[in-house]
Amino acid sequence: MIPIFDYILLIFLIVAAVISLKVKDLLSASMVFGIYSFLICLLWAEMGAVDVAFTEAAVGAGVSAVFLIATVYNTKRRSSD
Amino acid sequence: MLEFIQDNIQPYFNYWVYVILMMIGLWATIAKNNLIKKLIGMSIFQTAIILFYVSVGVKGEGSKIPIVNPYTEAKSAEVVGADQHGEHGAKGGGEKYIVEPDNYANPLPHVLMLTAIVVGVATLGVALAVVQMLFKEFGTLEEDEILAQIKNADSASPDV
Numbered sequence: 223m224i225p226i227f228d229y230i231l232l233i234f235l236i237v238a239a240v241i242s243l244k245v246k247d248l249l250s251a252s253m254v255f256g257i258y259s260f261l262i263c264l265l266w267a268e269m270g271a272v273d274v275a276f277t278e279a280a281v282g283a284g285v286s287a288v289f290l291i292a293t294v295y296n297t298k299r300r301s302s303d
Numbered sequence: 304m305l306e307f308i309q310d311n312i313q314p315y316f317n318y319w320v321y322v323i324l325m326m327i328g329l330w331a332t333i334a335k336n337n338l339i340k341k342l343i344g345m346s347i348f349q350t351a352i353i354l355f356y357v358s359v360g361v362k363g364e365g366s367k368i369p370i371v372n373p374y375t376e377a378k379s380a381e382v383v384g385a386d387q388h389g390e391h392g393a394k395g396g397g398e399k400y401i402v403e404p405d406n407y408a409n410p411l412p413h414v415l416m417l418t419a420i421v422v423g424v425a426t427l428g429v430a431l432a433v434v435q436m437l438f439k440e441f442g443t444l445e446e447d448e449i450l451a452q453i454k455n456a457d458s459a460s461p462d463v
Contacts, residue, residue: 248340271416273417274420282420285428
């Protein structure tokens with residue numbers, strides 16, 4: 223693992239998690255959650271867990287973001303909090 | 304203060320971030336009012352747990368991906384000796400290496416977490432399907448409005 227890359231990724235991870243929970247537009251929240259999944263995928267590639275990294279890239283950043291966007295499309299886009 | 308950061312925060316930064324992410328996810332799951340926000344919080348909680356397990360498998364700065372590199376590992380003595388006598392020849396397949404485990408990350412937590420990721424996405428998919436059914440029934444995604452509608456329906460027909 224590369225320490226400076228590790229620290230930068232972990233700080234961005236916390237920022238992305240807080241933004242995806244704070245933003246009131248649910249489509250934006252889904253997109254920021256996709257960014258969060260991609261950041262954690264980079265983190266795992268950096269920590270030596272390449273199998274976990276490409277599973278996360280396919281399943282976490284791909285399929286969950288699509289599920290969330292499909293649900294937002296079928297329901298409402300506004301959130302109260 | 305600087306000593307505290309160098310001794311306690313810097314070597315265990317993965318674990319500090321894992322705890323912070325887990326608390327963010329727990330807070331969102333409990334305190335958020337929107338159901339999709341709750342589910343995003345649940346996913347953040349799951350990835351925090353996975354981050355903990357993958358961090359356990361890392362062995363310091365020198366650990367690489369868990370694939371044995373034959374060019375950096377030393378060949379074991381007996382196989383080298385056998386090659387010198389020509390007993391096995393150059394047919395291949397019989398080479399043994401002395402693997403230094405500290406050079407590689409521990410692959411066991413990785414494999415366990417592979418299952419956890421897939422289970423997490425399945426949970427998210429089922430939960431989002433339930434959210435869509437709730438939206439068809441109540442016309443809203445806010446938890447307090449759904450609870451108010453259920454309460455009104457109960458007070459309108461108390462015998463049910």
